[in-house]
Amino acid sequence: MPQLLAFLSDYTIQNVMIGAALLGISSGALGVFAVLRQQSLLGDTLSHATLPGVALGFMVSGSRHLGSIMFGALLSGMAAALLVLILTRRSRLKTDAALGIGLSTFFALGVVLLTRIQQSGNAAQGGLDSFLFGQAAAILRSDLWLMGALTLAALVLLGLLWKEFKLITFDPLFARSLGIPVVLLETVLTLLIALAIVIGLQMVGVVLMAAMVVAPAVAARQWSVRLERMVLLSALIGAGGGIVGALLSATGANLATGPLIVLAISAVVAFSLLLAPQRGLLRTALERRRTAAHLRGSRVLVSLQRLSAQHGDRSYRVEQGMLNAYHRQDTGAGLRELERRGLVRRAPHMPEEGTHWELSDRGHDEAERVLQGLDPGNGTANANSSGSNSASSSSGSKGVHGGG
């Protein structure tokens, strides 16, 4: 315990933890808007495009002063965003192509500038290339004040323009019909996302910073049905991942902090994608399997009912092998499921034959209901189909309707 306290009170570790939490909060909260506006790639382009600004900030200030580097990074990130905007508006380029061009051009320019600085022999340039993958341990208490102030400013602006940001993200066309300056607000939102990236640049680096914008938001989306909660949760996941990554790197064998932070958050993403109660893959897959099994059961039920009607015998017994042959698949599981629901029961049979089945009274009723539901001209058909639609869409995700 005293060791843990000593560990946590270590000056550098404290700095790294606070810094990681700050960058997680800002990129988590603002990343939500990038993800919901289907601009996840914008984060990637913005972060790579900050590199020339990092180099220029260093060249102008002549030192590794974080403020000037951040300012340069913000400027070149926004320049790239502007380039992408102009390319998509003025040329026939699609957004993804424009983003790709912006990313690679600015990143290449950044790398060229970095090598230029390294050859210049300036003693202060040592470790400037750490902005590629980040270097958490280099962080100073004064850097934290700057990061904290920027995070606070971004969050305050987000709070002040909350309802406008929500509206332009959900329905920009309607927002414009209300006279809301959508283009201006979109620019401010892009600026804030660039700011969030710049805040984390020193710790996580330009290559991985995009993950910090996208990953917490994607994880948070799995658990939230309101924008407020999604932003809150995304910021928490970002901060939590930041702290966990910082601790792991401090305890481990000198592993890089930035990538560990990204891995920690990626673990949360994987968990959320799989197991979230409404939108998780597991729940969706289970639902699909259940629907498919139900459908197979209904088909077996209807066959039994038809056979009994043909023979004019309500308790007509059918051997399982015959049903298997008719459906060209094993009906055992389906029959046992129907038996569990009390729709069929096993019938006595000769010892040398396989299991025989007959419909119960409830089975007859259910088969009748299924057949009526299949008739498109029937009123109950509509009620049934709309019922199953709302059931499958209540899982909250698109593309699962195949199960319904």
Added chain:
Amino acid sequence: MSDGANAHEPDLAVHVEDLTVSYQHKPVLWDIDLDVPPGVLAGIIGPNGAGKSTLIKTILGLIRPAAGHVYIHGRPYREQRARVGYVPQRSSVDWDFPTTALDVVTMGLYGQLGWLRRPGRRHLEQARHALDLVGMLDYGDRQISQLSGGQQQRVFLARALVQDSDVYFLDEPFAGVDATTERAIIDILRELRAGGKTVIAVHHDLQTVRSYFDWLVILNVRSIAQGRVPDVYTAQNLRAAYGGQAALLHSSDPVAGISLERE
């Protein structure tokens, strides 16, 4: 109107003059003159690509025209924004957005609220009232992705109702909705008209034109015809707008069929 002196055509709900819109040199609307009197339920019909959506988007200032001007109740649209309600096409937004039906309806008040103000209890009450009007009061807390297409369309209508406007523009309000919703929507639109409001809807089901609308604009890049439905909804005008598809009308639309035979 008190300031009728500087107003331009103040007796018309919507007055459009010489409106031309082009996408990359291809005209989609050509020299449109449009006059809609107040208190009518007007339909805009025309074949695919006729510029129906473009026309209302341009009137609403969402598309910049190459030429022409738009007046709402005698004043430029920019000054009359508060008097105009808009229902975009349902497919124009991502319904997987994390929010509730009530919240979407409340968005209709954001224009009146202005900067920095948040919707209060009174605004939520207004939004609930609008949801009630479209028969969706019980769905206020429902996640919008869980609503059916018809329910989503009603939420969009409620968002326009909460704007409490004088002129309503609706872009294909009946597209992909169930019969119940279609009836509910047309009932509400009729109530709006009864209350002296002007309603203008892009429509594409010719069978219901006569029963739904009393004013009609037939469009195909140019304005083919406009006026009261009995005067305008003729086989000649439909053939002018739909061209070769007029034969199809003959068999599928009994009303158009009769007018064709009368000639």
